[in-house]
Amino acid sequence: MERKLYFGIDYAEGAHPNIINKLVETNLDRTVGYGFDDYTELAKNLIREACDAQDAEVKLLVGGTQTNAVVIHALLKHYQGVISAETGHINNYEAGAIEFAGNKILTLPGKDGKISANQVQDYLEKFWQTPNYNHMVIPGMVYISQPTEYGTLYSKEELTDLKKVCEKYKIPLFADGARLSYALASPENDVTLEDMARYCDAFYIGGTKCGALFGEAVVIPNPNLIPNFFTIIKQHGAVLAKGRMLGIQFSELFKDNLYVEIGKNAILCANKIRHTLQESGYKLYLDTPTNQIFAIVKDDVLARLEERAVVTKWSKYSSDETVIRIVTSWSTTIEETDAFCELISSLAN
Numbered sequence: 001m002e003r004k005l006y007f008g009i010d011y012a013e014g015a016h017p018n019i020i021n022k023l024v025e026t027n028l029d030r031t032v033g034y035g036f037d038d039y040t041e042l043a044k045n046l047i048r049e050a051c052d053a054q055d056a057e058v059k060l061l062v063g064g065t066q067t068n069a070v071v072i073h074a075l076l077k078h079y080q081g082v083i084s085a086e087t088g089h090i091n092n093y094e095a096g097a098i099e100f101a102g103n104k105i106l107t108l109p110g111k112d113g114k115i116s117a118n119q120v121q122d123y124l125e126k127f128w129q130t131p132n133y134n135h136m137v138i139p140g141m142v143y144i145s146q147p148t149e150y151g152t153l154y155s156k157e158e159l160t161d162l163k164k165v166c167e168k169y170k171i172p173l174f175a176d177g178a179r180l181s182y183a184l185a186s187p188e189n190d191v192t193l194e195d196m197a198r199y200c201d202a203f204y205i206g207g208t209k210c211g212a213l214f215g216e217a218v219v220i221p222n223p224n225l226i227p228n229f230f231t232i233i234k235q236h237g238a239v240l241a242k243g244r245m246l247g248i249q250f251s252e253l254f255k256d257n258l259y260v261e262i263g264k265n266a267i268l269c270a271n272k273i274r275h276t277l278q279e280s281g282y283k284l285y286l287d288t289p290t291n292q293i294f295a296i297v298k299d300d301v302l303a304r305l306e307e308r309a310v311v312t313k314w315s316k317y318s319s320d321e322t323v324i325r326i327v328t329s330w331s332t333t334i335e336e337t338d339a340f341c342e343l344i345s346s347l348a349n
Helices: 017-025 038-051 064-075 117-129 156-168 180-185 193-199 229-235 244-253 258-279 299-308 334-347
Strands: 057-061 080-085 104-108 138-145 173-176 202-206 216-220 283-286 292-298 312-318 321-327
Touching: 017 244, 038 057, 038 193, 038 216, 038 244, 057 064, 057 229, 057 244, 064 138, 064 173, 064 202, 064 216, 064 229, 104 117, 117 138, 117 156, 138 156, 156 173, 156 193, 180 202, 180 258, 193 202, 244 258, 258 283, 258 292, 258 334, 292 299, 299 321, 299 334
Parallel strands: 080 104, 080 138, 138 173, 173 202
Antiparallel strands: 057 216, 202 216, 283 292, 292 321, 312 321
16 A cells, blocks of 8 residues: 555654663663653753743643643643634634633634733723622633644744733733744744743643654743642642653753754645645745645535645635645655645646
8 A cells, every 4th residue: 555645743753863862871760750850850951041031930731732731731720711713722622621620621723723911901991990890710821822723823023922911911921832842943033042932821742743753841930930830740640750751852852952842844845735735826824934835726626635645634725625634743844745745736727
């Protein structure tokens, strides 16, 4: 059977060879558990250095949904909710994990996956001016993603403006960085890791979708923001006993700027596909500068495309058209990218 070209998700692979080699090299080492080992301490220090946040609390968790649920629950009181774009990952793709933990998601209509500081300001202002607000779920924090669920980016100016609104209302700003490597690698991005640490009260550096076998690194610039954070993580069943498995992975990702460098390959391949789509007459659903591409295709074309390639059916666009998502990753090769470009070009004719 001919192997299909795979552009469905960016976490289908194992891990970057540096990580696999290091895991093999250290396989028989014996260390203490729960993330108190030297490998994890090295990873934390490398992350603090990259973020220019020497005092930051850094905790390593296993997956994105787990991380979002733990951090949001830790930051909110039980009667508070989290402001998010309607298209936010926590609202659509985490099976109600936030509500399951006892907090409500307060959604705002997003534009290209983003919410603006003006929207948040307007929501908070109207809420606190409502005479009977004490009968309502109180907004207690703001959640964004960098990049967003649609592969778009918050600019430094947008991030700064959101931070100002959050400071005004004394609520934290939390950024989901599941695909942060691809944001940092995009030529259109102007937000650095240092900026993330400066403007976000908490954020996480995604590993699962960015070269690791699994794992996300939570960064809390003010280490006093969440007292007893380890205990809260433990309560959620989110502490990995063999914590060094996370520490080894992130120490490798943050050596020699590897975390940013491996994202560049995904951007290169995505831009090549994006250009081919446009040159071949396909319509883009929206313009994205990272590793996710959203295109509108006829259903008959999609059927033929799926015979030879794996993509994600995102949503219906019309009675005979579908929005598809095409995703590249750190391990996507130029050869398979060229083959995919040749395929979509041939189907357009």
